[in-house]
Amino acid sequence: MEHMFRTRGGSVDVTLARSDDVWILGEHRATVESDGRLKIHLSNGTSGFATVAKVGDCWWVHFKGHTFNFERIEPGASQSGDEGGLTAPMPGKVLQVLVEVGQTVNAGETLMVLEAMKMEHRILAASQGSITEIHFAAGEQVQQGSVLLAMDEED
Amino acid sequence: MVSKVLVANRGEIACRILRACNEAGLASVAIYAANDASSLFVELADESFLLDGDTITDTYLHQAQILDIAKNAGVDAIHPGFGFLSERADFARAVTEAGIQWIGPGANAIEKMGDKMTARITMRAAGVPVIPGEEIEETDEDLALQAIEQASTRVGFPLLLKASSGGGGKGMRAVEHPEELLDAARSARREAIAAFGDGRVYLERLLTGSKHVEIQVLADRHGRTIHLGERECSVQRRHQKVFEEAPCATMTEEIRSAMGKAAVAAATAVDYEGAGTVEFLLAPNGEFFFLEMNTRIQVEHPVTEMVTGVDIVREQLRIAAGQPMSCGDLQMRGHAIEVRLYAEDASNNFLPAIGPLSVFVPPEGPGIRLDTGVRQGDEVTPNYDPMLAKLIVWAPSREEALQRMRRSLDEFVVLGTTTNLRFLRELCDVPDVIEGTTDTTMIDRLWPNGWNPNASIEVEDGALMAAAVAESSGLHRQSHSSPQSDDFSGPVSPFRTLSRRYP
Incomplete structure (x- = not known):
């Protein structure tokens, strides 16, 4: 599941995978406790409880003595300034490649479909343009952050 | 005789005083503006009366209205708390003339200390060093x-x-x-x-590099005026204290004794009664100078209570009733630190913040005291001072008190409104704070271009993941701000249908 949040440092795309009760983000793991808190296991081996509350569009999070306030950006809301989306947001497998090099695509068109933890994730074109490179074929494994495709964007 | 006390204040300090009245077996009365109708302090009073009016001037500062309520409610004493009418000599006089006991010093003492030039002249005459x-x-x-x-x-x-x-x-x-x-x-x-x-x-x-050190005094009508040692409150932002402790880390027995004597002399010079605080500047060479006297209970009084074991508000009530103060010889024990939790954005010039207290979970455990006027579910509004709570810790040594404060601040969860929690937590790691060498310009010196929170990438990733998981799991559909609705959302609760008959 993909979510976009506005942080102090800018917009961040968070794409979660799930295995039974365990949520996965890269090497981090999380479970939802019965009291509504979240147990977070970080990739560095430490863990802690996060307390969350949603006020309006903002998620307030207390974690390890820090308090954060992330505004959730609704999917479909302006995703300008982020010409990325062409990198793998999570480790997984390429399920489908829907375009060819040289093909012209429209903004929002699906370029590639990934699968991770039995969940599909669509890679969309941020703007109109033409595909210049395709780095993976269907069935190949990708790492988080792998560049999947490249395109020339038209303004 | 004092048997029924009206608290002419609101918020945290009203709660503190109302609880003291309760413990002392005194009936209590709260007054509140319409926008405070559901505030905690109103609940803590035996009776509460709505103030007419929309502004602070028309409500908590409206002397005639408050006096009328006091008379109608049959109170025999008024506690003004701090701020609002606490240092208004005309109000103290009007209360006294109405035959109601003013819990504080006489109007003359308030006047003499309230006019800073008169105070300097009076202090000089009493042999108290002035700047x-x-x-x-x-x-x-x-x-x-x-x-x-x-x-x-x-x-x-x-x-x-x-x-x-x-x-x-x-x-x-x-x-x-x-x-x-x-x-x-x-x-x-x-x-x-x-x-x-x-x-x-x-x-x-202008004395630079000085510490702000103040002495708590108590005076009763039985000829006793004592001091309860010092508090250091050098860490200030925009002339407001945020971090206070007792004792002062660099205090010596000689300076304490000299400063204590000066504070008692200051109080005696104006025939002081009740609790008061004499503020001094302590220069690096050990010289100290009278700054001013606050003729009321102070925000940071709890740190003195923690190290002396004296309940200062309870003593105020006792002294106002004409009884001798109950504390005997004082022994300072351990170290206490207080931080002020404000609804404010420390990373944006400490601008006040507003919003709901969707989650408000204070720390617990040994050596922790929380003085607050809010609870989870309350709304922080722009109507009043943005101080939400005072977190006070006590430990046998200063080092342990700082460790306890760090732990407490890490545990403190406030969501829905921006607070200075993280700023306070980072203060605990500042070398000057650890060494006890703070002075009044420290915050400006440390963060000349403003403060910004400093979380590691890992911690921010964890928090982002928490937000994403919460959104994906639909946790936002569980309301944090109204826990009652969770409790009663199931089948019809038997407690709702239970009806009691009262004789």
Whole structure:
């Protein structure tokens, strides 16, 4: 599941995978406790409880003595300034490649479909343009952050 | 005799006083503005009365209305708390004339200490060291400016111009060079006239690198005036204290004894009664100078309570009832630190913040005290001071107290409204704070371009993941702000249908 949040440092795309009760983000793991808190296991081996509350569009999070306030950006809301989306947001497998090099695509068109933890994730074109490179074929494994495709964007 | 007390205040300090009344077996009365109808302090009182009016002036500052409520409710004492009417001599006098006991010093003492020039003159006469400087009594603009210019050559630069009726930094100007003097004097006078209707200013030598150290005093009608040791409150932002402790880390037994004697002399000189605080500047060479006396209970009184074991508010009630204070010889024990939790954005010039307290979970465990006027589900509004709570810790040593404060601040969860929690937590790691060598300019010196929170990438990733998981799991559909609705959302609760008969 993909979510976009506005942080102090800018917009961040968070794409979660799930295995039974365990949520996965890269090497981090999380479970939802019965009291509504979240147990977070970080990739560095430490863990802690996060307390969350949603006020309006903002998620307030207390974690390890820090308090954060992330505004959730609704999917479909302006995703300008982020010409990325062409990198793998999570480790997984390429399920489908829907375009060819040289093909012209429209903004929002699906370029590639990934699968991770039995969940599909669509890679969309941020703007109109033409595909210049395709780095993976269907069935190949990708790492988080792998560049999947490249395109020339038209303004 | 005091048997029923009206608390002419709101929020945290009203809660503190109402609880003390309850413990002392006194009936209590709260007064509240309409926008405080569901505030915690209203619940803690035996009776509560709505104040008419929409502004602070028409409610918590409306002397006649408050006096009427006091008379109608049949109270025999009024506790003003701090702020609002606590240092208004005219109100103290009106209360006394209405035959109601004022819980605090007499109107004359409030007046003498409230006018800063009168206070300096009174203190000098009592042998209390004041900051070298000169009072300017001239009210005529031209004559006053002339006198200020002449006095400045004797006081020397850098110097401070302060309004005699001033407070909170209003009508105060630091002057580094002689050529800036007249402009600064004109603007200080203008500001003072606008704020207090009194343009008189005085000159003080500017003492840099000094600590703000204050002595708590108690005086009863049985001839006893004592001091309860010092508090250090040097860590300030915009002239407001944020981190206070007792004892002062660099205090020596000799300075404490001399400062304590000076504070008792100051109180005695104005026939003081009840609890008060004498503020001093403590210079690096150990010299100290009278700053002002606060003729009321102070925000940071809990740190003194923690190290002396004296319940200062309870003593106020006792003294007002004409009883001798109950504390005997004092033994300072351990170390206490208080931080003020504000709804404010420390990373944006400490601007006040508003919002819901969707989650408000204070820390628990040994050595922790929380004085607050809010609870989870409350709304922080722009109507009043943004202080939400005072977190106080006690431990046998200063080092352990700091460790306990760090742990407590890490555990404290406040969601829905921006607070200075993280700023306070990072203060605990500042070398000057660890060493106890704080002075009044520390925050400006440490963060000249403002403070920003400093979380590691891993921690922020964890928090982002928490937000994403919460969104994906639909956790936002569980309301945090109204826990009752969770409790009663199931099948019809038997408690709702239970009906009792009262005799």
